[in-house]
Amino acid sequence: MHATFDASRRQRGGRRGGFDRRGGFPGPFGRFGGPFGGPPPWADRRGKARRGNVRAAILALLAEEPRNGYQLIQEIEERSGGEWRPSPGAVYPALQQLTDEGLIEAEEQEGRRVFRLSDGGRAYAEAHPDEVNAPWEAMTSDVRDDVRDLFTTAAKTGSAVMQIVHTGDENQVAEARQILTETRRRLYRLLADDE
Structure with missing residues (x-):
């Protein structure tokens, strides 16, 4: 019986009782949402991060100023409006590859490894403007901010429902059902x- 449960849990991505170990209940808009699961409604409108995007983003940002790996990740996330946050497992190998190609150089600054474009990297960026021109823009969705806020509110509501499911007594569950129905x-x- 335990083997069956473990196999079932693995098929559901390691979740137990609907809880996502990465940070919450899997909701209508991904792991930050409520109890219904599934991708965000805007997910099909977002660009998929291709392999070259991380590389291009690094070159674009280092063309502005030197940065360390953490700053690169943060800047990409900020400029994409939170739509694209490359993982360290994508950024640091790309930095190593660009170093091997001679396009960037690394130096230690206050105990951190900071990267800058080499002369060759600057020449490459100037010769390939289409490649390094704000690649994070392809990651941003076209969902209005007010609609995104509505999705966030619905996701938080779903999380509250799950808390009641897990910890509420019979009266609280019944009252929650009435609130949601209304x-x-x-x-x-x-x-x-409106119609």
Whole structure:
């Protein structure tokens, strides 16, 4: 019986009882959402991170100023509006590859390894402007900010529901069901009024 449970759990990505060990309950918009699972509604509109994107992003950012690996990750995430956060496992091998190619150089600054474009790297960036021109823009979605905020609110609501499922007594579960039922009706009325 335990073997069956473990196999089932592995098929669901290691989750137990719906909880995602990476940071919360898998929600309607990914691991940051509520209890229903599935990708964010804007996921099909986002660009997929291709292998060359990390490399191009590093070259674009180092063309501005020297940065360490952590700063590169943070800057890519910020410029993509949080849509793209490359992992260290993608960034540091790309930095090593660019170093091997002679396009960037590394030096120690205050105990950190900081990277800058070499003369060859600067020449490469100037010769390939299309490759290094803000590659994170392909990662940003076209979902309006107010809609994104609505998704976030729904995701937090789903997480609250899961907390009640796991820790609530019978009265709390019943009251939560009434609240959600009334909320659903009000949302449909909102659409009906709009029509």
